[in-house]
Amino acid sequence: MSIIVNVDVMMARRKMSSQELAERIGITQANLSILKTGKAKAIRFSTLEAICKALDCQPGDILEFKNEPGEE
DSSP states (O other), X not given: OOXXXXXXXXHHHHTOOXXXXXXXXXXXXXXXXXXXXTOOSOOOXXXXXXXXXXXXXXXXXXXXXXXXXXXX
């Protein structure tokens, strides 16, 4: 996948647990886990906004684009 989700990196920088973040943004830990592992197919802007507020970061800190070899 070309989109990398760095929620776990930002959580570590802020010393925040998955349980705490899930509670702050109002989603289940299971859904947060799906997002953290990159298995999510989509993310709502409202969820992204809540994550950014909770972690005091920008969307670009959470989402990263990387070209994979062989893709144009």
